[in-house]
Amino acid sequence: MPRGDKSSYTDKQKRQVEHIEKGYEHRGVGKGEAERRAWATVNAETGGGKKSGGGRGKAENHGPSRKGGKLGGAAAAHRTAAERSASAKKAAATRKRNAEKRG
Template sequence: MPRGDKSKYTEKQQRKAEHIEESYEEKGVPEDEAEARAWATVNKQSGGGERKGGSGRQKSQTEKRADRKDSAHRAAKAREGDSPNRGSARNNSGSSSLTELSKDELMEKARERNITGRSKMRRDELIKALS
């Protein structure tokens, strides 16, 4: 069972976690794993339980929406068998555009340019930093 007191979560967050957990269990995921995944999803989407007094970082509605959209896109690609980090065979000459490169190739370019924070960047962030 996931650690932590769930009393800080709103009723809506708790219902969402229950729904997600049931969905995972229907797919054959063990009960404790389903619960852990459900709470992880709720935490990512809402920034955790409701906090008073300004403790913790609050996500804006825009950030939450972007996280949900990003998560949905990655899940859809995974279902299609397309990994976001897997690229097709490419010409490795310097003439290819950044959007055609894999994350590993972008990481190598960022390493060559000594871009700080590159190890924690997503693919789109690497493209922006290299542009």
């Protein structure tokens, strides 16, 4: 089987890749990089292609899919307290201004 051959993957795994890839593209990742990351995620979850014998196989690990959400907030951690405070004050002022427009 040549490198990059996807014939050993199930239809479900291929659908998962498409879905994950769309998510990456929606976030601004390029087409090629999104596809590479999607296949890496499915491989990490399922252990690679599953289309073979009739055995039970191995359980799926959904940690790699959950990992992405936990990475958020890193930018805020690198900002100073003054920068975070200024941002919060600006947001509060915007909310107040929008509320006055509505009400």
